Amino acid sequence: MKEKIYVHVADDHKILIEGIIAVINTDKEIEIKGYSLTGQEVIDWFSTKGNAADVLILDITMPVLDGFEVLKYFKKKRINQKVIVLSSYDDVKIVQEVLNLGCKGYISKNSAGEHIVNAIKAVARGEQYFSNDIQNSLLQTLSGQIVSQGELPDKFLFDSLTEREVDVLKLVTKEYSTSEMADFLNLSVNTVETYRKNLLRKLNVKNAVGLAMYAVKNNIV
Amino acid sequence: MKEKIYVHVADDHKILIEGIIAVINTDKEIEIKGYSLTGQEVIDWFSTKGNAADVLILDITMPVLDGFEVLKYFKKKRINQKVIVLSSYDDVKIVQEVLNLGCKGYISKNSAGEHIVNAIKAVARGEQYFSNDIQNSLLQTLSGQIVSQGELPDKFLFDSLTEREVDVLKLVTKEYSTSEMADFLNLSVNTVETYRKNLLRKLNVKNAVGLAMYAVKNNIV
DNA sequence: AGCCTTCTCACGGAAAACCGTGAGAGAACT
């Protein structure tokens, strides 16, 4: 006997929510536990109910707080919520951005309904999921790299780092403070600060320790 | 043709300095480039002359600023000065402490003169050096571990960490802030702060990144 | 010519880290 997968849906178009619910109800492994029409509602729902849903289907464009903000909220609160972004944009930049924010799946709104079901099951199992058209967009950008269903090469999860950013990253791992780096690199403290901020953002980490751990894992040091 | 090894001697007893100079002058590889009678003089000398001496022979007990303070100065300024501590104490605690502060050799004042010469040459080559009686003290404390001439097992360079300190160290590598750790461990923020401070001191690192790097190198995470 | 990226710097404010020091309670070992 399988455990049910509980799902919450967030989209500002109620008609779309109803559509998704209809599709999902055809599968008896999955059960809808609630829905939201704005980002704020999502956050309220999850903060009052605890993690009452295994998977959140999240639209990016919503009033009050958009999907980005919702993802940022989970990240900030260290809530490891499994999220599938449902978007009308298949822009690679957007995909990258939500992936950086910890989203585990991405399906475009013109996917067939069964894709949503598959995505939910895959993500609930701890895998990643991207609908075919998204994968194609990614493939175009990647050109040459192999993107298998449900997994992405690491390089794709981040913007690439510039030379200077790597300089700063290396010094961070050597326990340099910002002012020490500024001295060493003959830069203004403000400049080094900017690189630090860019690194935190690009690598999707919370602090200098996160930078150091990234550098270690990726053999930058 | 060998390069000369330049040495600076710091001790508040001028007669001892003269003795050391006399001993060192018997060896034509080594040359005295200056001496100091207080810790402050040492710092002044090195900060004005640059690193004009390869090796510093340093007494612990000195007026104005003691040897500890001098070692802390080098550490803080990231000056990789090779230092041999010359001490009348053969207390293991003291040895540990100066080693943590980056000192590369330790000889007690009742060592024969040739030991000083050997120590200088070893440290100048980048090795560690401990006079026999110090090694014996260390051996007693270590009992069972092998201490070969010029090298010490890593565990000896640090106080061992307590359980709680390890808890905090692990969370540091996960990018937890102090208040997040306090929540997670059900402790006061002040308490977690204390563990952080103890870790910084014990592991001889400058900041949280140093802690993380230590944890990685020592497979704590 | 227009756009993009990178590099550089600035400012102000909030949060977190770092520093020094002291201290009580309980367990453990001598």
Add this chain to the structure above:
DNA sequence: AGTTCTCTCACGGTTTTCCGTGAGAAGGCT
């Protein structure tokens, strides 16, 4: 009984990091 170790907490202060935002210069690409 005394010492040492660990765990716990406090307080006040300085420094550093983090955050958001904006912007000019140089080089490259379309």
